[in-house]
Structures are given as structure tokens and as C-alpha cells.
Amino acid sequence: MQINWKNELNRKGRRVVLSNQPVAMHCHHYNINLQKTLEDTLGEEGVRLLYQAAEEASFDGFQTLFSQHKKLKTTESKLEFAADIYQNCGLGIIRFQETDSRGGQIISPAGHHVTGWLAKHGMRKTPGCHFSRGWIAGVLEVIYDHPPGYYSVKELACKMMRNETCVFQVTEKLKRKRKLKT
Amino acid sequence: MPIDGTKIIHAVMEGSRIRDAKGIIPLFGVYLSIFFVPYYNRVSFEFEKKMGKDQDVEAASLLIEAAQECGYATFHGIQNSWEWQEIVEPMIEKREDQIFGFTAVALAFGWGDMEVRELVPNERLLIRVTDSYEAARYAEDHGPATSGKCYMLRGVTAAFMDLLYGGIYPEGLFTFSAEESCCRAKGDQCCEFLAQKR
Ligand SMILES: [Zn+2]
Ligand SMILES: [Zn+2]
Numbered sequence: 001m002q003i004n005w006k007n008e009l010n011r012k013g014r015r016v017v018l019s020n021q022p023v024a025m026h027c028h029h030y031n032i033n034l035q036k037t038l039e040d041t042l043g044e045e046g047v048r049l050l051y052q053a054a055e056e057a058s059f060d061g062f063q064t065l066f067s068q069h070k071k072l073k074t075t076e077s078k079l080e081f082a083a084d085i086y087q088n089c090g091l092g093i094i095r096f097q098e099t100d101s102r103g104g105q106i107i108s109p110a111g112h113h114v115t116g117w118l119a120k121h122g123m124r125k126t127p128g129c130h131f132s133r134g135w136i137a138g139v140l141e142v143i144y145d146h147p148p149g150y151y152s153v154k155e156l157a158c159k160m161m162r163n164e165t166c167v168f169q170v171t172e173k174l175k176r177k178r179k180l181k182t
Numbered sequence: 183m184p185i186d187g188t189k190i191i192h193a194v195m196e197g198s199r200i201r202d203a204k205g206i207i208p209l210f211g212v213y214l215s216i217f218f219v220p221y222y223n224r225v226s227f228e229f230e231k232k233m234g235k236d237q238d239v240e241a242a243s244l245l246i247e248a249a250q251e252c253g254y255a256t257f258h259g260i261q262n263s264w265e266w267q268e269i270v271e272p273m274i275e276k277r278e279d280q281i282f283g284f285t286a287v288a289l290a291f292g293w294g295d296m297e298v299r300e301l302v303p304n305e306r307l308l309i310r311v312t313d314s315y316e317a318a319r320y321a322e323d324h325g326p327a328t329s330g331k332c333y334m335l336r337g338v339t340a341a342f343m344d345l346l347y348g349g350i351y352p353e354g355l356f357t358f359s360a361e362e363s364c365c366r367a368k369g370d371q372c373c374e375f376l377a378q379k380r
Binding site for chain 1: 191199205217218219228229233247255259291292293294295313
């Protein structure tokens with residue numbers, strides 16, 4: 001389904017809305033400053049916070065988005081729609097390669113946070129797309145009908161480390177725990 | 183000529199619909215992203231919570247600094263963009279008019295209706311906002327606040343003054359600082375930000 005972006009992104013009074021939900025436009029300076037502040041101050045806890053905030057906002061946002069686009073019935077069409085939204089929101093390119101209800105692998109050859117981080121701080125030693133990991137978790141939980149927090153998303157390779165592309169691995173948290181026990 | 187905010191809103195709405203092949207929106211000299219407001223509020227207010235009661239002032243000032251630095255870099259980029267030169271500059275008669283251009287961009291970005299209440303060149307800037315997204319749901323989610331919660335707008339207000347009166351970029355950052363005297367998160371009617379020299 002082609003998105004009519006002109007209808008989707010609009011103004012409602014003084015607000016900017018995406019399918020009637022308030023959104024804010026922020027540039028890479030702010031997004032990257034927030035990330036750096038949280039990482040520098042709280043370390044791993046800050047990383048988790050960025051991930052969870054993106055996961056929850058993406059979960060709530062896409063739940064509303066899909067409820068307004070009832071024509072999107074198949075998983076494929078929902079995944080395609082989500083990738084279009086990602087791109088239209090200036091967040092980058094995302095490719096859901098092999099995903100099913102249990103997770104899968106996703107690649108992102110370009111991203112807002114990657115471009116922003118490299119412009120402001122240069123190469124990283126560790127993967128840095130915490131926002132995108134959370135975004136992916138939230139959207140997949142909606143598409144595959146799971147509660148928020150169901151998936152764990154790890155970044156196996158990251159363009160912020162000068163890898164060719166960002167690679168995300170999605171697994172079920174419960175299953176992973178069970179596997180570890182056995 | 184007064185600044186025509188609708189022209190700026192139009193430019194932002196149109197510009198934000200243009201993205202390159204990488205899914206990046208280059209607009210007004212920066213890379214723009216669009217995302218749901220609750221994300222930003224969660225990041226700020228959970229960060230504050232995680233820092234703990236005895237470090238809440240430190241947390242707030244880190245968030246304000248992050249916003250001020252961002253505002254300074256962002257609006258410097260905006261001032262030097264071709265969009266600004268083409269759309270905003272023809273409406274600018276005196277230096278102070280730039281602030282009205284900045285607030286129009288902020289409104290276009292969905293940050294709130296920043297209204298300039300008082301501007302004393304090189305001294306003070308008072309801005310009122312009635313619908314700050316940072317304050318909008320604060321009380322509902324966290325209970326009434328005891329201090330101002332609009333860290334992003336507070337930093338950005340000071341950044342406007344840094345850009346106009348702080349001297350040559352990038353030396354002017356943090357020449358000014360802003361306070362939020364009233365905030366809707368505290369139950370006030372609106373939020374007010376006063377930027378003054380440090
Ligand atoms: Zn990455
Ligand atoms: Zn406020």
C-alpha cells in the first residue's frame with residue numbers, strides 16, 4: 001500500500017501530527033546530544049532507557065497507525081508500511097529480511113542516527129543504534145501481536161563502527177532465557 | 183516587514199516530505215527526523231528519575247545544556263541555509279527579527295507556539311508557550327511538578343540569544359542562560375522562559 005504522506009503528516013492547530021498523533025521534528029544535533037548525554041551519564045542504564053523509550057513510543061504509535069489503516073491485513077504489507085514510515089520520517093532505510101513471529105534479522109544500510117553520530121562524533125567502538133533497536137522491537141511487537149518488551153533486539157554490526165551496514169537480530173526474550181537454562 | 187510564520191511552516195512541511203535515497207531529510211542545513219512526542223518525554227523524564235532525587239538538578243541541567251547546544255548548532259545551520267536565505271531573510275529588517283524567524287521554525291517543527299513577549303537586545307528575552315509538548319502530559323504521567331519541566335524549550339530560548347548576541351559562532355554558546363518561571367507541568371496557565379546573560 002502506498003502511503004499518502006501528505007495526508008499522513010499534517011498539522012492540527014499548532015501541532016504536527018502523524019496520523020493524528022503528535023510528533024516532533026528534531027534534528028541530528030538534538031537526537032545525538034540526548035543519546036550522548038544518557039550514555040555518558042548512565043552508561044548501560046542510559047542505553048537501556050533510550051531503547052525502551054523508542055520501543056514504547058513505537059509500539060503505541062504503530063498500534064494507532066495500524067488501527068487507522070485497516071486495509072493493511074497481511075504481515076508483509078504491515079512490514080512494508082513500517083519501513084515506509086521509517087523512511088518518510090527521515091529515520092533511514094530499514095529492510096525486514098527474514099522475520100517471523102519469533103524474530104529474525106533486519107538490516108539498515110542508512111540511518112538518521114548513523115549520519116548524525118558520524119557527523120558529530122565520528123566512528124564508535126561499539127554499536128550505537130539504540131533508538132533503531134527500540135523502534136524495531138516496538139513495531140514488530142505490534143505486527144506479530146506480542147506485548148511490549150517481548151523481543152530483544154541486538155545490533156550485530158553498526159555503521160557507526162564503520163561496518164558496511166547495521167545488522168539487527170531479533171529474538172524472543174522468553175525463549176532466549178529458556179535456551180540459556182538448558 | 184513582520185515575519186510571516188505561515189511561509190516558514192509551509193517550507194518545513196514541504197521540505198520534510200523530501201527525503202534522499204537514504205531516507206534522510208536534509209532541511210535548513212540539518213538532518214531532520216520525525217518521531218512521536220512521547221519518546222522525547224520518556225527519555226527526559228525517565229533520565230531525571232534514574233538520576234535520583236539528589237541528582238535531579240544535575241539531570242535537568244544536562245538536558246537543558248544538551249538542548250541549548252543543539253539549539254545553537256541547529257539554528258546556526260538554519261540561519262546559513264538556502265531555505266532561510268530564500269524564505270526568511272527577505273522578511274528580516276533588523277537583527278532582532280531573526281528571533282521571530284526562529285520561533286516560527288520552532289512552531290513549524292512541532293515544538294510549541296513560542297511567543298516573544300519581551301526582547302531587550304543583548305540583555306533579555308522572554309518567551310511564552312501555551313502548548314509545550316514537554317509540559318502537556320507531565321502532570322498526568324508523573325503528578326504535578328514542583329519546578330519547570332520544559333528543558334528543551336528552556337535551552338533553546340537561551341540558544342536564540344547566544345546566536346544573536348553571543349559573538350562569533352561557535353564561541354557564543356552558553357553566553358546566556360534561561361529560567362522557566364511558570365510551567366504548565368506545575369499547574370500554571372502557560373510556560374515562560376527568560377533568557378539573560380550568565
Ligand atoms: Zn547502527
Ligand atoms: Zn513548561
